[in-house]
Amino acid sequence: MKLLGKIFLILTLFCLNLYSQTDDFIRGVDISFTPQIEDLGGKYKLNGVVKDLLDILKEKGVNYIRLRIWHTPKDGYCGLEKTIQFAKRIKEKGFKFLLDFHYSDSWADPEKQTKPAAWSNLSFESLKDSVYSYTKFVLESLRANNVLPEMVQIGNEVTNGMLWPDGKIYDPTLNQSIQWVKFAQLLQAGINAVKDVDSSNIKIMIHIDRGGDNNGAVYFFNKLKEQKINFDVIGLSFYPWWHGTLEQLKYNLNDLSTRYNKDIIVVETAYPWTLNYQIDNHGNIVGQNTKLLQGFPASLKGQKDFLIILKKIIKETKNNKGKGFFYWEPAYISVPPIGSSWENLTLFGFTNSNLEAEALSSIDVFLPDVDYATINVKMRINTSTLNDTLKPNGIVQLRGEVKGKSSSLLPSGERITWDNLSELIFKNIDGDNWEYTFQMYEGDTLEYSIWTGHTKTKYTYLSGGWEGPVIPFDNSNKNYRLFIAGKNDTILPVQYYNSSKSKIYQYFSPFKQNNDSIGIMFRVNLAHLMSKGIFDPAKNGPVVVRGDSIESEGILSWNRNKLILKREEPSVANNSFWSGIVYFPKYLIQKGRKIHYKFYIDNAPFNGWENSIPDRYFYFPSEDSTLAWKFFNDKNLITDIKEDKSLPDDIxxxxxxxxxxxxxxxxxxxxxxxxxxxxxxxxxxxxxxxxxxxxxxxxxxxxxxxxxxxxxxxxxxxxxxxxxxxxxxxxxxxxxxxxx
Structure with missing residues (x-):
């Protein structure tokens, strides 16, 4: 037993070591406000239990902490002494540590880079010496306390330079060539100090705010390259309401990784979980008038989805250069007297009278990615029951949401939403049959409806493209379809679009189930005949299908009306569709037999036949099937619902x-x-x-x-x-x- 215990211990340690080696993607947070919030009585809860914030973050997968440091802050918070104290707690909990030098007594960002008061009257040469000496002193002090950071930022969001006016760039009143040289020398002074303290272990980051601005980022880092500034990591801020879309971020990350071959970290980001606020006499930075990303509402799901997509974009950066992200101040809850202008962007709910804030479900995004078991799901949609002229190049889209491990992002990479951003767009197989195969995690639940359009911007005839209400397979009181992923790859039964306003069962079929026969649905559109006055439903008709009686075993006839079609109401262009189903004897007709037919109109002002085309035909199938709808006589006409040709299909x-x-x-x-x-x-x-x-x-x-x-x-x-x-x-x- 002792031997088995040793073997088990060795295997356990090996697995833990393996996990720690492979789990190197940075899932970080900046919690510089936390010591001050804690001193004012703020507390944090997980599942209703008050815990040390660091314990909550550790349990939820955070592996890196970022702290800002100010030179001489008025209240001491974010100064060296407080930073050392907090860094000790951080290291004791096993986190890695990023130190963000602001080189100011307070906030430094693209709008302000104010020198510390102690440096305000220094000459430029003395200023460079101070940057070097101060940086080195801070790091040596941290090393003396065994809390040396793994990464250091030389300046915070230095897009427009640092230590103004000496290191200010993009100022039209100053000589830009000279200013870039001075700015670079200030950066280099800080970099030299880091290297002199620990040249091999501390990574050096240069941080700007141009997450979605590729031109601005490229210009900046090209200039640093000209100045021969050597650093390790590109840091970017990405707040969507300031810095662009996720698509722009993705492009920027991929371009920068190729151009500069450096690691890239989104070192500041956040997203709101609500637009409400706690009355604390502090207006929120992100409020009702803030423009958020389309498809990402200010909700717990919107916040979680944003972080999931962000993480995916970073991980998929070219050349494996996307190394992670830091969420800015997820614990900046409101406590008097400082309040919070960030409370709706945190990962904790509003504080109550006890100054306690509960962790939100979106914090689970920080957990390491797990290789959950997945299954392939093939979904099949039939639009023969859509009372509109949907062509093979039309759009059949699944809109909905997944509840479970994958949120809005499926393991196969597609995003599913309830709006037009959903990426589950089906492919036309033939006629009215559409298919799409995607992946889901075992046990996840998909809630969805079908949307159709002639293009992505031109919906079909009824209800803005949305199908009518559906009773899900479990008979629950819902209005949408439902699928629960099991343990095996799944091919779902064919699902028919609901053109009615009445509830239908999820797997309803227009065919009657009969073991002895196979049903075939015929559909024809008479809009062009009606618009020209050639066909009047009140005077002419019926509309029928005629065909070869021998091939069809007597079900059709070229001379008699054996299959009379019914008018679809409502349908497109003044109810222009006629359809009907006929059942063929299954055991008398061999699979694959060619059966000829045509549409015919009785009592028409012409001879009633489709004259300009040869006989239509289909091959007898092995199961109930629908034939693709046709215009009578196959004229290449469309109805009064036209495809939107005003916009291209792509850029x-x-x-x-x-x-x-x-x-x-x-x-x-x-x-x-x-x-x-x-x-x-x-x-x-x-x-x-x-x-x-x-x-x-x-x-x-x-x-x-x-x-x-x-x-x-x-x-x-x-x-x-x-x-x-x-x-x-x-x-x-x-x-x-x-x-x-």
Missing amino acids: KLYQNYPNPFNSSTTIKYELNKDSYVSLCIYNSLGELVKVLDNKFIKAGSYSILWDGRDDNGIYVPSGIYFLNLVANEKRLVNKLILLK
């Missing part, structure tokens, strides 16, 4: 004209949806020459003239240039030739 970048060009050239592009657009000219060395567009643009067609000048107004020389369009997560490139 398009046309070749400039003329090309080659001498003095100027016209550039045209199209957007299929509203998007943030970057349209730039680069030379053959990959250097940015001209920014033509860099803004949020509505969907549509655009034309812009380039006169051959760069961003400084200087005419560029003859040569090959590249036009780069980025929109909707896609990049298109065209070659331009300038000849003088």
Whole structure:
């Protein structure tokens, strides 16, 4: 038994070591306010039990803590002494530690980089020495207390420089070339101090706020490269209401990772779980008028979904350079007298009279990713019961939500939502049959409805594209469909679109179940005949299917009306659809037999037949089937519900004209949806020459003239240039030739 115990211990230690080696993705938080909040009586709860905040964070998967440090803060919080005290607690709990030097007595960010009061009158040379000495002193003090950080930021959001005015950049009153040199020297002083304390173990980060601004980020880090600033990690802030969309962040991360081959961390981010606020005489930074991401409401689910997608984007950054993220101040709860302007962006609920805040469910996103068992789910939709002219290039979309481990993001990578952002768009297999295969975690529950459109922006005839209410398979009192993932790959029974306003069962079928026969549904649209007055339902008809009696074993006839179709009400274009089902004897007709037929109108002002086409036919199936709807006589006409052709199906970048060009050239592009657009000219060395567009643009067609000048107004020389369009997560490139 002793031997078995030793073996078990060895295996346990091995597994723990393996876990710690592979679990290196940073799931960090900045909780610099916490010591002050705790001193004022603030407490944190998990599952109703008051606990040390660090214990809660550890239990929920946080592995890295970020703390800011100010030079001489008025109340001592975020100063060196308080930082050492908190760093000891952090290290004792097993967290890694990022130290954020603000080089100020208070907040430093893109809008303000105020020198510490003690440095206000120093010469530039003395200022550099102070940056070096102060940085080194802080780190040596931390090392003396065995709490040396694993990573250090030299400055906080230094997009516009630091220690103004000496290190200020982008100031039109100052010489920019000189200012970049001075800024770089201040950065280098801090970097040198870190290296002199520990050159091998402490990672050095440079942090700016341009999470979704690729042009701004590239310009900044190109400038640092020119100044030969050597650092390890690119740090970015990404608050969507300030810094762009998730698509822009994704593009920026991938581009920066390729350009600079450096690790990248989203070192500040957050998202609201509500837009309400606690009355604490502090207005919230994010409120009712803040523009949030489409599809991510200010709710617990919206907050959780945002973090799940953010984590996925970072993990999928090219070259494995996305190393993690830090959530800014998730525990910044409201306690008097300091209150909180961030309370609705925390990961803890509002405090009560006991100053206790409960952890929100969204904090579970910080748990390490687990390889939960997944299954493949093939879902099949039939739109023969959709009373509209949906063509094979139409849209059949699943909208809904998953409850369980995956939230809105399925393990196969698609996002499912209740709006048009849902990525579960079915593929047409044939006729009215659509399929899509996706993955789900075992035990998760999918609640969903079917939405249809002629395009993504033009919905079908009834109810804005939404199908009618459905009774789920478990007979629960819901209005939507339901699937619960089991342990095996699943092919769901065919589900028919509900065009009625009445509730139908989830797996209803228009066919009667009969072991001796196979049902075939025929549908024909007569909108074009009705619009021209060739067919009047009140005078003409019935509408029937006629066909070969021998092939159909007498079910159809070329001479008699054996299958009379019924008018679908309501249906598109003044009830223009007629349909019907006929049952063929299963054991008399061999699978695959070719059966010919045509649509016919009795008492028509013409001979009643489809004259301009040969006989229609189908091959006899092995189960009940629907035939793709047809226009009578197969005329290539559409109904009064037209497809939306005003927008392209995707972004398009046309070749400039003329090309080659001498003095100027016209550039045209199209957007299929509203998007943030970057349209730039680069030379053959990959250097940015001209920014033509860099803004949020509505969907549509655009034309812009380039006169051959760069961003400084200087005419560029003859040569090959590249036009780069980025929109909707896609990049298109065209070659331009300038000849003088």
